[in-house]
Amino acid sequence: MISFGPMSITLLLCAGQGLVLAFLLLCARRNKTANRFLALLITAVAALITPYIIGYAGFYDKWPWLSFAPFSYTLAFGPLIYFYALSLMDRLPTRRWPHFLPVLFQFLADAIVFPLPLATKNWWDGFAHAPVISPMLEFATLISMAAYGIAALRRYRLYRQWLADNRTDGVDFDPSWIRNFLIALALVALIWLGFMAANLINPARNYFDQFLLYVVFSLLVIYLGIAGWRHGETPFPAFRMEPEKPGRSDVEKPVMERDWTGRGKNWLREIDEAEYWRDPELTLTSLARRLGTNTAYLSRALNESARENFNAIINRRRVAAIQQWLSSPDEARDLMTLAFEAGFSSKASFNRAFADFAGMSPSAWRLKSQKQRALESV
Template identity: 45%
Template sequence: MIRFGPWSTTLGLAAGFGALVAFLLWRAPGNRAAHRLLAALLLVAVLRLMPYVLGFAGAYDAWPWLSFAPFQLGLAIGPLLYLYLLRLATPALPPRWGWHLLPAALELAYLLGAFALPLGRKMAWNNHVHEPWIAPLLDVAGAVSLAAYLVLAVQLRRRYLQWLREHVSDQDARRQPWIGTTLAALGLWLLVSTGFDLYSSVVDKLNYYDRFPQYLAFSAIVLWLGLEGWRYAGHPFVQMATAVVAPPAIPAPAPSAATRDWHATAANWRAQIRDQGWWRQPGLTLADVARHLGTNENYVSRAFNLGTGQNFNAVINAMRVEAVQSRMLADHGAELLTLALDCGFSSKASFNRVFRAQAGASPSAWRAAHITKISAMAPFEATSPGPRT
């Protein structure tokens, strides 16, 4: 008899929510490849819950042929995580990316083959081969795979954040908290899974019911990933460009560092950026500036680094801070946020962080200090003696 009690219902609600979000992500516009990879990751997590949703409801007792239904695809979690983050950070997946999913495909093929066996042979295979040998091997392989792909994903995140620091002027675009959230969620998944497996192997064999807290934790992770994944589905992710081609009429120069006057080149380009007002564009990127200048990103980045000792981001934000300071002194009552947005900052938080880093004080404190200084100097200027006759 099938009966959904508190345990099966709790896990079932989490599984249903995860499946719904996966469906919505699959159909979501925007970065479809990334959305569908996240949807697949959520579905794999939901499938992991299903043996316990059904088991606690008595489905396996009522329908023993459900054994070996392909619910647990542990070898798919790590590759899907890595490919999802890679597609968020880059314009396209690399060639032959599907090879990452080959172990998961083999795991699926094994489960489908065992699922198709007659019930008697299936039970014998489970008792004499699967449980003592193959199941522990799949558990270890899944944990090792997820750990390895987490390392790759953390390295990818570091490269991506470094690229953002060098190529994007918008501080908010450089934060990307969702990537860190995804890594934390899957890291917690690995920690919980490995912890329960080690306890069962070393301390005391855990039965089906002893595993409920493990799957309750998995349910919480599914809810977390689903909520945050849908929240950030429409979030714009600046992607690392694989190549930027200069306009054909103005090929990118390639002089040696020893002969090029990088100071003069950087000064000339800074003047162009300032005069043309490109720095006022929120979210301005190194690719945008290179396109305006008719050259490539690497050359512009090298000119700023060698010619000014600053990266692109620091150069652009210095111009924005100088412009805000000038306008604050010209209009003491101007709204700070209005000045910030007019000068290219995308948010108040971004403006405050950059201004404090550049000026050593908050915008309001800097303005108050300079207004006080100007007010203190005014009486001396008003009473200064005229020229002698």
């Protein structure tokens, strides 16, 4: 008899909500490739939950031929995790299909057995699937998730450093969602590993004992759907590493013989004289082009001369200019007008940079300047 009770309804509602969110991700206008990977990941997790939804409702008791229906695509989790994170930050590799060969074999392991007679399926389950194949696929899934997750985390760290070194508006493209996405999956993998260990210790455990694990999977589906949809149209800048080609001023000496500190000071002087920092579209690449060098040389010279990265050097000058303007008694322009005049492209990047370099908010600094002028006039 089919009966949807609290266990099956709980999982059904979560999986259904996840599929709705996956559909919304597919409709997003930006980050289309990334959102497709995330939608596929959510769908794969929902598919993993499906046998427990119908199992708790009595489907397998009424229709035992449903056993070995191919619902499990867990070996796709790792590649989908990696390609989702990578497609938000950088170019994808051209050959992606080899990464999904393991999940094809996983699908075939069930699909080949599914149409066989029930007696044959029961024999195969007791002989090979339950004691060998199923645990092997679970361990392979966790190993795959760990390997791809570590690769994604390494790329995330490089990307975060690249934002700080190459752009002044990195706060507008905060990639923390990618880190949180990886942390959530790591926590689920650890819980999954704990349930696998419990099953090995006590083989008598049945699928009712797995309910809490599939609640965790259900919560993961909802989290990925909601948080992924919220960030689905965030325009993360593409990670680009420029080849170290010498510019017009970089050809006279071998790299090891260059005076990076002196060169950096010269470039800082040129930045100040030309007020390049007032350009809201300024990046390390565009600045290197103006100075006749490349990003690798410019970044090294600036770091060695100023002991700061590109982001700090440019935003420090923008904040200093605004502080100077605010010190004038005739300055009546609003703060955002000053911010845009100094080269900031958003309120978020302006407020963050001002707090970092002035130690207070822009409005607090303006009030402080006004009080100082009032005291000086007494």
